[in-house]
Amino acid sequence: MHPRDQTIFALSSGRTPSAIAIVRVSGAEAGAALKKLAGKIPAARMATRAMLRDADGQAIDDAVVLWFPGPASATGEDVAELHVHGGRAVLTSLFAALAGIKNLRAAEPGEFTCRAFENGKLDLTEAEGLDDLIHADTDRQRRQALRQLKGMLGDKARDWRAAIIGASALIEAGIDFSDEGDVPAELIAPALARIKALLGEVKGVLAAQGKAERLRDGLVVAIAGPPNVGKSTLMNQLARREVAIVSPHAGTTRDVIEVQLDLDGYPVTVIDTAGIRETDDPVELEGVRRARARAADADLVLWLADTDSAKIAHQGNTPVWLVRNKIDLGSGDHDGPAKPEFRISAAHGEGLAGLIEALVRFAQDFFGSAEGGLITRERQRRLLADTAAALERSLSAIGQGEELAAEDLRSAATSLGRLLGRVDVEDILDVIFREFCIGK
Numbered sequence: 086m087h088p089r090d091q092t093i094f095a096l097s098s099g100r101t102p103s104a105i106a107i108v109r110v111s112g113a114e115a116g117a118a119l120k121k122l123a124g125k126i127p128a129a130r131m132a133t134r135a136m137l138r139d140a141d142g143q144a145i146d147d148a149v150v151l152w153f154p155g156p157a158s159a160t161g162e163d164v165a166e167l168h169v170h171g172g173r174a175v176l177t178s179l180f181a182a183l184a185g186i187k188n189l190r191a192a193e194p195g196e197f198t199c200r201a202f203e204n205g206k207l208d209l210t211e212a213e214g215l216d217d218l219i220h221a222d223t224d225r226q227r228r229q230a231l232r233q234l235k236g237m238l239g240d241k242a243r244d245w246r247a248a249i250i251g252a253s254a255l256i257e258a259g260i261d262f263s264d265e266g267d268v269p270a271e272l273i274a275p276a277l278a279r280i281k282a283l284l285g286e287v288k289g290v291l292a293a294q295g296k297a298e299r300l301r302d303g304l305v306v307a308i309a310g311p312p313n314v315g316k317s318t319l320m321n322q323l324a325r326r327e328v329a330i331v332s333p334h335a336g337t338t339r340d341v342i343e344v345q346l347d348l349d350g351y352p353v354t355v356i357d358t359a360g361i362r363e364t365d366d367p368v369e370l371e372g373v374r375r376a377r378a379r380a381a382d383a384d385l386v387l388w389l390a391d392t393d394s395a396k397i398a399h400q401g402n403t404p405v406w407l408v409r410n411k412i413d414l415g416s417g418d419h420d421g422p423a424k425p426e427f428r429i430s431a432a433h434g435e436g437l438a439g440l441i442e443a444l445v446r447f448a449q450d451f452f453g454s455a456e457g458g459l460i461t462r463e464r465q466r467r468l469l470a471d472t473a474a475a476l477e478r479s480l481s482a483i484g485q486g487e488e489l490a491a492e493d494l495r496s497a498a499t500s501l502g503r504l505l506g507r508v509d510v511e512d513i514l515d516v517i518f519r520e521f522c523i524g525k
């Protein structure tokens with residue numbers, strides 16, 4: 086049997102051991118598997134208690150089972166959910182029992198979502214939203230992912246695509262049947278108006294994109310400055326503060342290289358450039374490589390200096406905040422050539438609250454319009470930009486020939502189809518036939 090047609094199973098809940106573990110089974114054999122294990126198929130969508138047994142009749146666990154007959158299920162296929170005790174031995178026996186059933190196999194990563202996509206349960210942008218929701222660390226990331234999962238971008242793309250196909254149908258009808266005099270020549274004008282309106286909307290979403298894409302990855306702040314000014318001390322202070330949600334980034338042995346801060350719901354990664362040092366340790370190496378690459382295009386640099394050594398290295402267009410450290414040492418009035426924006430004592434904590442507050446405001450400004458932004462990935466932005474470009478081409482081509490314009494419209498619809506994960510040119514013909522009753 087083709088792997089695609091096999092029934093799959095996997096642990097869908099978190100790391101074991103845990104109080105409860107949820108194993109999902111999806112596919113044509115899910116019902117048969119449930120019957121074999123639980124002795125019955127319970128009423129649809131009703132939590133039902135059952136003793137699960139292996140092929141020899143040995144008890145595996147006292148469980149709660151659920152039955153979701155397709156297509157009204159998460160994957161669109163028949164789905165069984167087994168809620169068992171989350172012990173490793175329980176799961177080992179349960180998986181052995183499931184694997185022993187004909188045409189059942191362990192699922193590949195993402196395979197449930199993939200089947201849901203193939204069965205039209207969600208489009209690609211929604212699948213991306215689902216992935217983001219699972220990985221969201223902060224509240225704002227969660228809300229953004231949820232918007233995506235609810236199809237905010239997908240719905241728009243579907244509407245646009247339908248409108249483009251409609252406009253393209255008008256133009257193609259003009260091309261194919263104008264000899265017959267059946268299709269009024271004025272069809273081109275409304276089609277043009279529609280394309281113009283669409284182009285405006287697509288461009289609007291592209292422009293309002295703001296930093297929504299970055300909300301997924303987080304804003305990057307690099308701490309830089311000469312040796313011994315207290316960069317690592319500041320870093321370790323930040324990591325110890327309440328705002329730090331995730332701490333040491335993998336690949337450090339001595340100090341923290343990166344901390345993830347949750348600043349008012351915005352994800353902010355702070356990188357200590359002093360922590361980035363040469364290493365031969367292959368495990369460390371990858372962490373160092375990543376940290377260096379990220380620090381190189383940081384969104385903000387905190388340039389740390391002590392006493393009057395306030396010299397700022399050139400940072401291109403990146404904003405740099407001069408932070409005077411070690412104010413507890415009292416040589417405070419010699420600020421050097423540049424006036425510092427912040428005066429702190431990393432070791433003793435003075436001024437840190439003010440610095441963090443300023444970082445929160447920076448994050449708020451930086452993400453600003455990201456709230457409500459629909460594009461969260463490079464893939465989405467690229468395809469929308471392709472769509473806008475094709476629409477623009479079709480508008481300028483219309484004067485030179487409708488065939489060219491229609492071709493560009495097809496390409497715009499294809500880009501949107503790719504965005505949604507569906508590309509089918511048959512749609513255009515469909516609309517022509519439906520709207521114009523050509524077979525008269």
Ligand code: GDP
Nearest residue numbers: 312313314315316317318359411430431432433
């Ligand atoms: P880095 O090389 O920039 O990472 O600097 P470190 O964080 O390793 O700090 C260098 C030295 O300065 C250490 O001995 C720290 O304890 C000390 N130091 C850091 N911040 C302060 C501070 O605010 N006040 C004082 N008095 N010493 C500090």
